[in-house]
Amino acid sequence: MSARSGAMKSAVPPAASxxxxxxxxxxxxxxxxxxxxxxxxxxxxxxxxxxRCIRLNSSKGKASANSGTASATSMWMxxxxxxxxxxxxxxxGNGAAAPTVFSRVGILPRGMRTVTLxxxxxxxxxxxxxxxxxxxxxxxxxxxxxxxxxxxGDAARGVVPIENSIEGSVTETLDALAARDxxxxxxxITPIKHGLLSRSEEFDTVASHPQALAxxxxxxxxxxxxxxIEAVASTARGVELAAEDPAIAGIGHPDNATDDxxxxxxxxxxxxxxxxxxxxxxxPAERSEAGGKSSFVVYPDANYPGLLLELLEPFADRGVNLxxxxxxxxxxxxxxxxxHLDVDGGLFEDRTQDALxxxxxxxxxxxxRKLGSYDVEHVV
Ligand SMILES: O=C(O)C(=O)C[C@]1(C(=O)O)C=C[C@@H](O)C=C1
Numbered sequence: 001m002s003a004r005s006g007a008m009k010s011a012v013p014p015a016a017s018x019x020x021x022x023x024x025x026x027x028x029x030x031x032x033x034x035x036x037x038x039x040x041x042x043x044x045x046x047x048x049x050x051x052r053c054i055r056l057n058s059s060k061g062k063a064s065a066n067s068g069t070a071s072a073t074s075m076w077m078x079x080x081x082x083x084x085x086x087x088x089x090x091x092x093g094n095g096a097a098a099p100t101v102f103s104r105v106g107i108l109p110r111g112m113r114t115v116t117l118x119x120x121x122x123x124x125x126x127x128x129x130x131x132x133x134x135x136x137x138x139x140x141x142x143x144x145x146x147x148x149x150x151x152x153g154d155a156a157r158g159v160v161p162i163e164n165s166i167e168g169s170v171t172e173t174l175d176a177l178a179a180r181d182x183x184x185x186x187x188x189i190t191p192i193k194h195g196l197l198s199r200s201e202e203f204d205t206v207a208s209h210p211q212a213l214a215x216x217x218x219x220x221x222x223x224x225x226x227x228x229i230e231a232v233a234s235t236a237r238g239v240e241l242a243a244e245d246p247a248i249a250g251i252g253h254p255d256n257a258t259d260d261x262x263x264x265x266x267x268x269x270x271x272x273x274x275x276x277x278x279x280x281x282x283x284p285a286e287r288s289e290a291g292g293k294s295s296f297v298v299y300p301d302a303n304y305p306g307l308l309l310e311l312l313e314p315f316a317d318r319g320v321n322l323x324x325x326x327x328x329x330x331x332x333x334x335x336x337x338x339x340h341l342d343v344d345g346g347l348f349e350d351r352t353q354d355a356l357x358x359x360x361x362x363x364x365x366x367x368x369r370k371l372g373s374y375d376v377e378h379v380v
Contacts (some may be wrong), residue, residue: 108132112156115140115149121236121256122209127188127278128159130379141233147176150281158182158281163324164192165275167214169340173279174328177371178297178338183287184371186280190379193274195254195263197239200246205230207238208251211276216251218270280374289347291373293323298339298359299330301366310362311339314355320345346373 107130108114114132117124118139128137140146143160150158161170194216196206206213206220207230213220220227230248232238238250243261250256254263279295300307308327315322324342345352347370360368 114157115146115155116159119236122234143172144176147180150182151180162279163277181284182281184279185282187376188278194251194269196265198249203249205248207241209235212251215269219268287372291375294373295371296341297369299366300363314358318351
């Protein structure tokens with residue numbers, strides 16, 4: 001069985017043009033979590049991606065104490081202030097003289113539905129614990145279902161894996177972000193430490209998500225070369241199968257262990273520093289220009305020597321660091337690609353906007369989707 005179902009079959013144009021997105025982006029405000037208010041300092045703060053660290057309470061996946069800054073948000077406020085622009089607020093006032101903002105990070109107010117990959121106990125579930133109370137988290141069986149739920153307004157937030165330090169991009173997420181119009185409002189990075197869970201040491205099958213199986217490939221080849229490898233929709237689904245059948249072992253977070261389902265081996269990922277980035281998705285109206293990083297999906301609908309170079313140069317020319325470049329087949333025909341770009345720069349910055357304008361001109365026969373600007377949190 002393949003857990004990577006629902007892959008995009010064609011280059012789907014975005015629901016709104018890049019220009020429409022640009023105008024709506026300037027009218028919205030960062031993630032309205034309302035969990036805490038922060039009075040911004042009047043001084044400028046250092047450039048760079050805002051980063052904070054949250055500790056989760058074991059298997060419940062709840063976020064607890066946190067620290068850190070909102071430097072990129074503050075920079076956005078400073079940029080608006082110096083450009084003479086108002087500060088949009090949820091209360092409807094222009095707020096120009098009162099730079100008090102709702103924190104972009106933290107737990108959403110109760111009752112706002114967050115969807116992520118289930119069943120309970122996945123790494124996505126743990127990452128979603130940094131975003132929502134456990135009671136407000138609902139599970140979907142595929143990444144495409146999560147992106148659809150957010151795009152269709154059925155959920156306030158979606159939490160999806162985007163990239164792993166060992167296995168690379170989560171292609172189902174890339175394809176869903178090219179197919180549906182959603183905003184990225186936060187990035188959550190969490191360490192991935194896999195356990196091998198089984199009711200018995202005599203299992204003959206290892207079941208898990210393809211990403212998890214790939215992250216433990218060397219371990220499995222060395223210790224269980226004869227085991228049947230079964231790809232399932234999530235790590236927690238593999239653990240469920242292991243709980244039902246002693247002939248199966250699951251690879252997943254060790255917090256899924258019970259009295260009957262033991263951790264036979266811990267830390268079995270092929271690199272100690274295994275980590276996965278998750279995107280927190282919101283409806284397109286919540287797309288923000290505030291944040292230290294930005295993501296774009298570009299479909300140039302063109303193919304000539306040097307095209308990719310031309311798409312990257314506008315960022316290099318302005319000193320905007322590219323943190324990820326990924327090409328995915330458009331599905332239209334062989335050799336036709338959709339490009340996914342992450343940059344260390346916020347859309348509130350002129351250099352990012354200017355580079356983007358050049359890219360939009362290069363892709364005028366296709367489309368450019370601005371996923372938005374966001375800050376990074378490390379959850380352990
Ligand atoms: O199956 C899970 O537990 C997931 O949350 C999915 C997923 C992924 O797709 O990368 C998330 C983190 C780990 O890298 C392994 C699997």
